[in-house]
Amino acid sequence: MSGRTVSSAIFVLVLGSFFATLCDTFIKMAGSDVAIFQFTFLRAVFMCLILCPIVAFRFRHYAKSTAFLGLKLHFIRGNMWVLAAVLLVLSLAELSLATANAVFYTAPIFIMLLGAFFYKERLTVDVVFAAVLGFIGILVILRPTEVSSGMVSAILFAIVLATNSLLIKRLPQQQDMLYGLFVTQLFALPLAGGLAFWEGAAFQLDVLMYSALSSICSILYSVSCLVGYRYVASSQVTSAEYSGLIFAFLIGWWVFGEAPDLGLFIGSFFVIAPLLYLSHKDIRRLRKEQLLSNTRSNLGAG
Template identity: 80%
Template sequence: MSGRTVSSAILILVLGSFFATLCDVFIKLAGVEVPIFQFTLFRAVFMCMILIPIVAFRHFRRPSSAVFLGLKLHFIRGNIWVLAAILLVLSLSELSLATANSVFYTAPIFIMLFGAFFYKERLTVDVVLATFFGFIGILVILRPTEITFGMVSAILFAVVLAANSLLIKKLPQEQDMLYGLLITQLCALPLAMGLTLWEGEVFQVEILVYSVFSSMCSILYSVSCLIGYRYVASSKVTSAEYSGLIFAFLLGWWVFGETPDLGLFIGSLFVITPLLYLSHRDIKRLRKEQLLSSTRSSLGAG
């Protein structure tokens, strides 16, 4: 699977979505009483331990002069990652796997809104409608009779995830993505360590296993995105990531005995359908642009 064709890129992204959902499973398996800051620190440490030999080997084969670029941005993203990791644990400790993931998939909506606000990207009627239906979907999924930490954490996680994703645009293009991921995790360590000391919980050996496996799944997801979006236009394949919602339904039922109700399916449709439409629209626009470019080239050659 090279990721050079649309079909192989989609398959890679589907596998990546599976690993992302599996990461959530291991976090949820850690239990409601898990010391959140200690667990977050372990995840950051193990991600660094896994990435260091990989990045060192890649750098040894192809030395890069861009290793010191974007350190301030990596530091910001590292600290945002800590916040996102904490919100992820809080939401999964209270909500079902499928419910939490359904809310998480509103992140693309926040990305579009933040893109319009911070990068002055054009906010079309389609995007506004997608945002409107997305928030209706959240209300249908959560059906809040009272505001809980889990609900708020899930929505805030989607917001923080969107903010962190937008910062990727500012990362140095010539810098290796895995190296950037390593530096981001290294920058997350001071804050995670400080919060762990402040938490003051007794060291729990049993959560190490969940930390290791969730870290491995996070890295595999990041690698799948790196390969899946590297050669193919993102608009052609990004909808493949929504397969993660199917994995959340299946794994939630199989591992935790969760049974999704009709409201969850309806709410998920409100969230996902507009995003699939926007993706399909972008594909059509890209094809028209390519066709127009090919026609102009042919006329120029003639």
């Protein structure tokens, strides 16, 4: 699928959401007693090994001068990736696959709030309302009678993910995204490797397998985002990514025997529905702007 039409872009993003859920599945399958830092380091290593030949092939067609652009941002994002990867393992070790993913989908809410704080983006009543409903949804999903490490890790993961996503806006536009992902993972290696050495855990073969599989799925998700958002306005297709919650429900039930309760569905609705509304509102705005532009063009031609 080329991603040049809305329907093909949606299909690519749905496929990407499936790979993202598979990535979480393999991480959860590694077990709650997995050596977290070793696992994180191996994931970074495999992502570098997989991306290296792809980037080397693609880089022949790009200006070599772009190679050293944005290194400071890649360094920051690489180290933030390590933090996010650790939080992801901690949250999936304690929470069910569907519950964790439902909390992860609050990341767009944090993106909007942090965007208003760091980039002075306009914070509308709709955005504030979506944020309030999203946080209510978190409470309904988690129903915290006591604060657990898994709950805190899931929320912090969404915040770190949102912050890392906002930093993408500052990356050089002329730089290939896959090259940027490769450099980011390279910068993640020293911190992840140092933490793994400090952890001192014995090497486990199953950790090697699950880290490799989760890395492949993570890269496939990144590629799907590159294709899905490349030619089509993000507001027209971003809702397709919420299909990942359906995959999380199904895989969690099929693989781990997790039965989602009514609270999880209600909480997910509170999180997803406002975001779908904002996306729909953005689509209407773009259509009006396009209609106005076409009208002006026709008048000018006449």
